Amino acid sequence: MHPIHQIGTELDWIVLVIYMIAMLLFGTYFAKYNKDTNDFFFGGRRFTWWIIAMSIVATGISSHSFVKYSAMGFKYGFSSSMSYINDWFFVPFFLFGWLPIIIYSRVRSIPEYFERRFSPSARFLVTILQLLYLVGYVGIGFLTMGKAIMPLMPEYLTMFGVQFHITLMGLIWVTAVITGIYITFGGQTAVIFTDLVQGIMLLTAGFLVFFLGIAYVGGWHSFWGLLPTAWKLPLAHFNSPAEFNSVGTFWEDGIAGSVGFLFMNMGLIMRFMATKNVHEGRKAATINILFMLPLSAIVVGGGGWVAKAISVKFPGLIPPGTSPDSIFVVISNILTGPVVFGFIIAAIAAALM
């Protein structure tokens, strides 16, 4: 598969840069509320459920979600939504087990809880486990972010007379540094409020691509009719192919992924620690899982779904050999014009912040 370079226009780049700066300024504004560590890490523990619920949308839909689930949607169909609609099984444990513990005990981290409950050794062990989990989790976010931006970049960039070869790893470094600076200076209040806006922008961007794609192929009936039956099933085939099947997804995502996300992901847990009380936390989690996650499944997979329908109706429109990882960016570019394309890429790029 060939890497695609330099799609989009200068206008898209302008929109991208303006959007990123606006989000940085927006988040930085809230840094003034940081008076102590409680404010910095938990936003003063004062947030109501709907702010947290929307903020979690931007946690559940990160940049890598668009890349990963559009690719899966393109390859396998509606079953790409599985990961977003199999989280209810552990909700009783979370709402009435873990959530009250972390809010009532007023711990600052999961390892701290384990030290209080068991011993310093338990804290050490949990810290190592969390690091292993989060390094992978954040690392995948950076990797796929790089993959999403890569098609927009030229192969070479000349600055101050020096020619730089644009590589995936180079993009990852730049993104990581910008994100690190932003989070360090902004704190949790900045992250929550930025995520609130980001959640709305991400839903808008994803639905925009999805609905434009449906209109492109001639409406819903045409879209539905173009897709093969097997491709429209919401659950993957039972136990094949090896890389994506129902049994594997159930254990890997429905069980291990849900437990990891709900119980070990400090990014998510800190959102709940920022709620006013347990009841608000329960409402935020419930609304998010019941309504926002199914919508998120459409938002992140929709690009791949419409790309599939377009590839059936207009063979050759999507460049042959396009990597599935680039499908969201490629199809967004086909469906939207300058500026709008820039907005979509900006929205998913800023989701990493």
Add this chain to the structure above:
Amino acid sequence: MIDFFNTWLPYIYLYVGGGIFFLAGMILIRKTKALDMRLKRDRFWWKVLIFGFFYFAIMHAFLIIAALYL
């Protein structure tokens, strides 16, 4: 027509397998009194938890039927 192995079997696997974890959670939160049925608010949450399970089960069933027959 796609066979049962790749249509309803994944559905049964998901909701029977997941249902075991869900049921274990429901029993545990009742037994430990983390969810106290004497409280009106907790009775509400009990109903929400049961609703959520069937909400997703019905949603998936509908999507399978739509894929096969619509």
